[in-house]
Amino acid sequence: MKKLTLLASAAMIVLATSCDKKTTTTTPTTTTTPTPTTPTPPSPTPTASDLYGGLVSIKMEYNSQPAGSPIPVTLDMELASAFFNVTPGGTTFTDAGTVSVNTYNLEKATNNAYTKMAMVGQTPSSLDFGSGSSAKSAWTVGGSGSVAGFSYSHNIAFPDYSGTLPSSITKSSGISFTFNSGSLTGADSVIVFIASGNTSFTKTYAANAGSVTISASDLSALTAVSDNSALLEVCPYKYNFVTLNSKKYVFIKEQAVVKNININ
Numbered sequence: 001m002k003k004l005t006l007l008a009s010a011a012m013i014v015l016a017t018s019c020d021k022k023t024t025t026t027t028p029t030t031t032t033t034p035t036p037t038t039p040t041p042p043s044p045t046p047t048a049s050d051l052y053g054g055l056v057s058i059k060m061e062y063n064s065q066p067a068g069s070p071i072p073v074t075l076d077m078e079l080a081s082a083f084f085n086v087t088p089g090g091t092t093f094t095d096a097g098t099v100s101v102n103t104y105n106l107e108k109a110t111n112n113a114y115t116k117m118a119m120v121g122q123t124p125s126s127l128d129f130g131s132g133s134s135a136k137s138a139w140t141v142g143g144s145g146s147v148a149g150f151s152y153s154h155n156i157a158f159p160d161y162s163g164t165l166p167s168s169i170t171k172s173s174g175i176s177f178t179f180n181s182g183s184l185t186g187a188d189s190v191i192v193f194i195a196s197g198n199t200s201f202t203k204t205y206a207a208n209a210g211s212v213t214i215s216a217s218d219l220s221a222l223t224a225v226s227d228n229s230a231l232l233e234v235c236p237y238k239y240n241f242v243t244l245n246s247k248k249y250v251f252i253k254e255q256a257v258v259k260n261i262n263i264n
Contacts, residue, residue, distance in 0.1 A: 052247040053084035053147075057101065057129055057137040059158050060256040063165070065228060075119060078127040080106055082114040082139075084147050088248070097142030097149065102128040132157055137253070148245040159187035159207075159236035159255045168262040169194070169232070171219040177234070179209045186253075187236035196230035196263050197223030207236060219263075228260045 058079040065072040084096040093112035098105055104127050106114035118124045130136050136155045143149030163183045169175050179190055187207040192214065194201045199222050205212055222230070237254035 048248070048250070049089040050248050051085065052088050052249055053096075054082065054250040054252060055099075055101075055137075055139050055152075055154070056081045056252040056254060057127075057154065057158075058254045058256055059129055059131075060258060062258045064260040065167075077117060077119040078129050079118075080104070080114075080116045080127055080137075082106060082141075084112070084141075086146070094146060095144045096147040097144035098140075099142065100140045102136065102138050103140075104128075129158070135253070137251070139251070148247075150244045152242060152244060152249075152251065154240065154251040154253065156238065156240070156253055157186050158253050159190075159238050160185050161187075161190065161234050161236050161255060161257050163234065163257075165232050165234065165257060165259040166261065167259075168264060169219065169222075169230075170264045171222060171224070172216050174213050174215045174219065176211060176213045177205075178211050179205055179207055181208070184236055186238055187255075188238050190234060190236040193233040193235065194219070194222060194231065194263075196225055199223050222263055224263050226262050226264075228262055230261050230263045231258060232261045233258045 056079075058081070060077040060079060062075045062077060063072060064075075080101045082096070082099050083093050086092045086094045095108070095112050096114070099108075099114045100106065101116070104116055104118070104124060106116040108114050116127065118127045120126075128136070135157045136153065138151070138153045138155075140151045141147065141149050161184050163177065166175070177192065184190060184207050189204055190207055190209075191202060191204050194214075201214070201218060201222060203214065203218070233256055235254055235256045237252055239253075240251045242249055242251060
């Protein structure tokens with residue numbers, strides 16, 4: 001279960017970039033990954049100066065093949081996250097009462113960030129996000145203090161990345177992806193996230209960036225591993241700014257394609 005929590009944490013890192021509403025490539029950075037003992041995803045850090053919060057729906061496809069095992073494992077997960085700023089564009093969150101998506105109540109952390117994860121074999125097994133034209137994220141915010149309650153149905157389709165992730169990365173060779181209408185639909189932008197040991201790499205691209213390469217110098221700080229313990233994520237997302245009760249919120253739909261890999 002700790003490993004699944006780490007996977008969820010890694011996927012939720014994209015919230016920090018998602019709220020920026022940019023479709024151009026950003027400068028890559030090397031950061032420390034969340035540790036398996038962290039019980040909640042990292043706090044999102046929105047940059048829009050007039051943003052009062054964000055509500056995010058994520059569908060994750062996790063592929064793993066543990067070292068020595070001949071059988072690959074695929075897990076489908078659904079995650080929800082919400083945050084409400086004390087001041088617009090700030091990084092301190094406030095209580096918003098009960099927050100739910102599709103009638104599933106999110107859990108509030110001590111920093112007032114809200115999260116919920118569902119997968120087969122757990123309770124709940126699904127957040128009922130659906131797919132395609134039937135996708136739905138019916139949000140209800142009870143409200144508390146400075147946050148007035150509201151309801152909003154964010155019922156657009158989830159983004160979809162159809163590319164294949166490699167089983168290993170050779171740092172000296174870099175790695176390339178193609179982001180265009182043939183491999184990516186329903187997205188504004190896409191984030192590539194690679195984590196190994198206590199090192200990670202994150203970079204954002206426009207959904208129509210075409211062929212992109214993450215260079216050897218970009219990957220040089222990553223820890224080499226041969227036990228399939230590194231993570232590679234491709235996370236396309238689409239956002240929608242909505243004004244409710246005279247406050248601006250961002251609603252995000254995201255897909256996270258995740259794979260355990262080796263790094264040479």
